[in-house]
Amino acid sequence: MTALELEQPTDPHGTAPVRSLLRRHPTLMAALACAVSFTAFWIAQRLAHVTMIDLMVYRAEGWTARNGRDLYDMVATSAHLPNTYPPFAALLFTPLTLVSVPVMRTLATAGNLALFVCAVHLSLRLAGLPRRLPRPAAALAVSALLVWVEPVWTTLRYGQINLLLAVLVLWDLTRKDTNRWAGAGIGIAAGIKLTPALFAVFLALAGAVRAGRLLRSGAGARAAWNPWLRQAAVATVTFLVTALAAALVLPRDSHRFWTGIVFAADRVGEVEITANQSLRGALARLLHTHEPGTAYLVVAGLTTALGLALAAGSLLRGERAWAAVACAATALLVSPISWSHHWVWGVPMLILFGSEALRRSGRAARCWWATASVTGLIFCSFALWWVPHHRHRHEELHQNGVQMLLSDVYPIAGLALLALTAARLWRLGEPGGRDLGVRPADGG
Helix, strand or coil: CCHHHHHCCCCCCCCHHHHHHHHHCHHHHHHHHHHHHHHHHHHHHHHCCCCCHHHHHHHHHHHHHHCCCCCCCCEECCCCEECCCCHHHHHHHHHHHHCCHHHHHHHHHHHHHHHHHHHHHHHHHHCCCCCCCCHHHHHHHHHHHHCCCHHHHHHHHHCCCHHHHHHHHHHHHCCCCCCCCCCHHHHHHHHHCCCCHHHHHHHHHHHHHHHHHHHHCCCCHHHHCCHHHHHHHHHHHHHHHHHHHHHHHCHHHHHHHHHCHHHCHHHCCCCCCCCECCHHHHHHHHHCCCCCCHHHHHHHHHHHHHHHHHHHHHHHCCCHHHHHHHHHHHHHHHCCCCEHHHHHHHHHHHHHHHHHHHCCCHHHHHHHHHHHHHHHHHHHCCHHHHCCCCCCCCHHHHCCHHHHHHHCHHHHHHHHHHHHHHHHHHHHCCCCCCCCCCCCCCCC
16 A cells, blocks of 8 residues: 555545546436436336326327317216317327337326426526536426425326426526527417416516606616516417317317317316326315305406416516516416416425525524425325325315315415415515516526
8 A cells, every 4th residue: 555545544434436436427326316316217107007198198199180089078088088178289299109009108207307307407597506516407306306206106096297388388487588489389389288378478567567667767668578578468369279270170179179178177186186187176175066166256357466466576576487487477376277286386486485595594594495395295295195186086075184284285385375475575675776677587
């Protein structure tokens, strides 16, 4: 043994090589951790005998559209599930009919995992993270951890498209204001499923407020046509293009959807079941009724107004990440049906809370870490499935207080998010003077 070797510090636990690898190759190590986690996730899904039942419905929709059958009379799988999406979605699902079911399921799982990494990457960008670690390393490391949250697990279990919709919206919200295509992602997402259209509404609202301030300050109409108004316009035009394309290819189905099916909220499923994590579902369980009626309309209207105001206010203050998650929470809360897997927006929420903790120190940091931990526990606990929840038995109409609390964890988290957004805006105060811009996103 040389003198140089004798002088090296000893590490009885053998952690020095690992730390060295983490410092020198963070992205490689994060990729390995992500690969291990995703492999375990895939194995766990197979051991759980996941049916990917929604993916089978998508395939049936694609087959129906391809063969010219009636899109809204079809039912699929042994559960006799109907089609509830706009006809444009059926056009996108047509390629699913070109491969076998096993191949389709494999491709859907791999694609959803890839989309999940993209969603985490875009959420980190939206929150301005990380500051020191390479973003690919951070995205892979966070993905390895958060892939186990219930909305992501259930999305892959059913073969759902929630992650695709989230990525389309996040792609838009992380573009630079000069990007002429910003808004197209929201428009396409709304063409597939209507709920993301609320993001266009919130952008239009924020843009209108900003335009009014600019006009009052003496700026001309050209200056008032700001990036948020343009982004909302692009989203609207893109959505109309999707509807027009579907009308040209599927005129009968398009007419039927836009004149009737779009208003049939009860077509999706039973309102009161615990899987429905919207305010409508929570009120149905609270009031022990199949249909909360006027109570839901009043609560949903107030929540929509509050949520849009908070989202627009956050955007006007340059808090783009808070604006995005506030709008997402509002859409999930007020939608007639928000299945638990629709709450994949819990991942951007967790990343946002973590970013707030990392920007602070002392007591403030501990409070934000506690907030992130509680939110993570909510989304990782699968608590909503701890109550009786068999289909068609209406057991949710007879819940006690504890069971109601467990079956409403996501609406509670969404309302808490809106409360935190309101408290944050109150502390920031009203924007004044020339504070009309936004914090630029670092995306291209």
